[in-house]
Amino acid sequence: MRQFIKSDAVGGIVLLAVAVLAVLWANAVPDSYAAFVHAALPIPGLALPLEWVINDVLMVVFFLSVGLEIKRELISGELAGMRRAALPLVAAAVGLAVPAAIYVAVTWHEPALIRGWAIPAATDIAFAVGVLALLGSRVPPSLKVFLLALAILDDLGAIVIIALFYSADLAVPSLLAAAVCVSILVLFNRSAVRPLWPYLIVGIALWFSIVASGIHPTVAGVLLAMTIPLRLPPLAKGRAGVGLSPQSPLVRLSHTLHPWTTFAILPLFALTNAGVSLHGLSLSALLAPLPLAIALGLFLGKQLGIFTAVALMVRGRIAPHPAGATWMQIYGVAVLCGIGFTMSLFIGLLAFGGSSVLANEVRLGVLAGSLASALVGFAVLRFAPPLR
DSSP states (O other), X not given: OHHHHHHHHHHHHHHHHHHHHXXXXXXXXXXXXXXXXXXXXXXXXXXEEHHHIIIIIIHHHHHHHHHHHHHHHHHHSTTSSHHHHHHHHHHHHHHHHHHHHHHHHHHTTOGGGGGGTTGGGXXXXXXXXXXXXXXXXXXXXHHHHHHHHHHHHHHHHHHHHHHHHSOOSOOHHHHHHHXXXXXXXHHHHHTTOOOSHHHHHHHHHHHHHHHHHTSOTHHHHHHHHHHSOOSOOGGGOOTTOOSOOTTXXXXXHHHHHHHHIIIIXXXXXXXXXXXXXXXXXXXXXXXXXXXXXXXXXIIIIHHHHHHHHHHHHHHTTSSOOOTTOOHHHHHHHHHHTTOOHHHHHHXXXXXXXXXXXXXXXXXXXXXXXXXXXXXXXXXXXXXXXXXX
16 A cells, blocks of 8 residues: 555656646647647557557556556455445545536536536546645545545546446447456456466457447456456465465556556656647636536535535444544545546546547646645645644
8 A cells, every 4th residue: 555655646746747748738839749649650550549549558558457456455455344445435426426516517508518527526546646745744644545545436436437428339249249258357267367368368359349349448447457366266375374465466467557557658648638728728718618617526526525425424423533634634635636637638538539629628627626626635734733
């Protein structure tokens, strides 16, 4: 857990730097930036658009990494057991619903925009943890764990939303092929197959099937992650009889992927998707329905939903109060959850990818809401008095 938080803290700083670079590049040399974003990879005999490779191939690897972390936390981590998972689970659910409701309330009179209702629903783990890292010991460890667990559940909710609401018309034969691939992967898991290469080979076939089926290909990464074994078979246990070990296929794959997703895939995604044009930017542009709905959903919706859920759960004695944390510090973490950068941009791309105008408004709203959440959340946690 400490290694994950430390890595994501550095990754959040890198992601911020790349996002700033994308905005500067898109405004200083817009033609050069547009040429980069729409370029094709120089592969002989193939014309693969860079955007497609990043969004439909590399982001599958990112979702695979997220899926592995979700599974590990659900089985043996901070989300194992209903009592431990209750607080972040309910907070994540309400934190998904309230921003979506605010978005719909702002855009209800423009039906074409309703499709983006899920854009402000998810929290960016890397950015949020990065801000916490800057605060050091001012934030109790219990809140760092709570934020990580909540963000992981947020990602799980976003994955379900993408699968259910942002997939094209479904092709039944391809769905059946995907089901066969998943069945083979489950068989590998049940048979305690330890080498990773059989899972990865079938995972590639699963990706092709998912792409052909009309479901967004990132779902393939999550399905593959759910079948990678976390626990070793009895004969492979060490002398202490411990079933969890760095030799676990899930742990090995997670450790391998995490640096690549944190320091390569997510920065590439940010570089190609965060370049919002600020030319002609005015207050009226920020107050347009789409960016306003996203910004309000992230900044107000997240903190309102999460803080209310935590307060009701703790006051009702359904879940324990985070150890060593004041209510002001809990509120500060709830505000930080409004940083929705990566997943919000990704869902916005799925919702309005065909419109350059709406895509730019999505970027503007995401950046505005995330920046406000980061600054206010940091200020609250920086000046909140510690528990006496």
